[in-house]
Amino acid sequence: MRALFTMKKSAVFQIIGVVCLICQALALEDPSKVSQNIDNVQKNNLKLLTEQLNRGWRAFCDAPVDEGVMSLFQGINPSDARLLVMTITNQSVELPIKSMGQIKDFDIQADRKTLIYVNAFHTADSYFSVQEHLTLLQNSRRDLNVIVVDFAKDVAQLYYAVRHHLSVHGYFVYKILRALKDAGIPMEDVTLAGHSVGANIAALGAQLFAKENKQVVGQLIAIDPATMCRTTDILVKQNVAGRVVVLHGEGDVFGVRVPMGHIDIYPNGIGYFPRRKLQPGCESKICSHMYPFVLFMEALIEGVMIPATKCESWAKFRQGDCNFQNTINIGLVYPSNAKGLYFCLTQPNPPFTYMEHGLRYKTKRLEKSTTKKSN
Incomplete structure (x- = not known):
């Protein structure tokens, strides 16, 4: 039983270690690059919507846009x-x-x-x-x-x-x-x-x-x-x-x-x-x-x-x-x-x-x- 607890405890520490590494990686990532990536996704959103709009409302409504990124921008609410x-x-x-x-x-x-x-x-x-x-x-x-x-x-x-x-x-x-x-x-x-x-x-x-x-x-x-x-x-x-x-x-x-x-x-x-x-x-x-x-x-x-x-x-x-x-x-x-x-x-x-x-x-x-x- 003690060995099982030790194994679980070790697994938990491993997960925490991985999370910490991810957090460090995100922290080290250039904020301007994150912003640039978001802007690129939004540009693709707008391109998709513009293209689909010419096909009618049904195509426009079903456009495969990233709504999560889109909602970050002003003018949506x-x-x-x-x-x-x-x-x-x-x-x-x-x-x-x-x-x-x-x-x-x-x-x-x-x-x-x-x-x-x-x-x-x-x-x-x-x-x-x-x-x-x-x-x-x-x-x-x-x-x-x-x-x-x-x-x-x-x-x-x-x-x-x-x-x-x-x-x-x-x-x-x-x-x-x-x-x-x-x-x-x-x-x-x-x-x-x-x-x-x-x-x-x-x-x-x-x-x-x-x-x-x-x-x-x-x-x-x-x-x-x-x-x-x-x-x-x-x-x-x-x-x-x-x-x-x-x-x-x-x-x-x-x-x-x-x-x-x-x-x-x-x-x-x-x-x-x-x-x-x-x-x-x-x-x-x-x-x-x-x-x-x-x-x-x-x-x-x-x-x-x-x-x-x-x-x-x-x-x-x-x-x-x-x-x-x-x-x-x-x-x-x-x-x-x-x-x-x-x-x-x-x-x-x-x-x-x-x-x-x-x-x-x-x-x-x-x-x-x-x-x-x-x-």
Whole structure:
């Protein structure tokens, strides 16, 4: 028995010795090399996510990233989100999300309509730059209370939003709505808007607000809502707001194809059928996914009219068999009787509108030769 104890004791000391050697090795290792290794893993994470993003949300969500290393970097946690509001001197101010209660201290007025734009789709500086368009929107539409809720600092932030943080982001939007209500902003004058993942986050915030306050916000504008990692996370529904407008763009691997709102607008019919066609001027599906965002921004920032007409289907629109008396313009204001499917034609370059000519399919045939290469 004593011999057995001696053997166990010896084994314990051997293990302790090995652990000590490991600890010494780690202590001697250059901290800069450890940091460099972590940075290399993170670079690979971002490379994987960028590559998989081009294949759609399912591939993006299943990317074999090292989440342990990714979580070490800033911009991952929902609390890293930011708010952009305007001062009375026309200056844009960035606030941490935890300061949402201070919104009432900025240029928010109860006699204006309010637009809360939820951004969860980061883009590099380019023609489709989300951040640049939103800055222009805030600076140009001083007739509105424009609040930007930015959850997208980088592609890693987007990954965590679609995989883990959707419910927390939605709760933040709900809290912003509560803060505005407490500040005397009429909820019927509030429009929530968002593109892609942001559309589902905005819908969740509206849903939580309706549940807790027995009151719905006036309007939700969902710009090509993302198909997400799980179908249960597709949250754009008619009952979350007084009016739900869906502006479709891609409808294959990024955006939801089926009608989801009181009003569903299909520019160029893309996404209405599961055919792999692209929006005018686009050479990729992700470009088609971004295309309706640019249409929406052109309508709001430039004041451009982009009309669409009610029609039973895309086939009927191509035949010219539509109710051309029932038309709407992409933007924030819609007739109270507008409901159903709407179609229009738009151009590959700004200004995107064909004006009233975009209500007739024959315009598409005239422009076919100029857009064939892009499609």
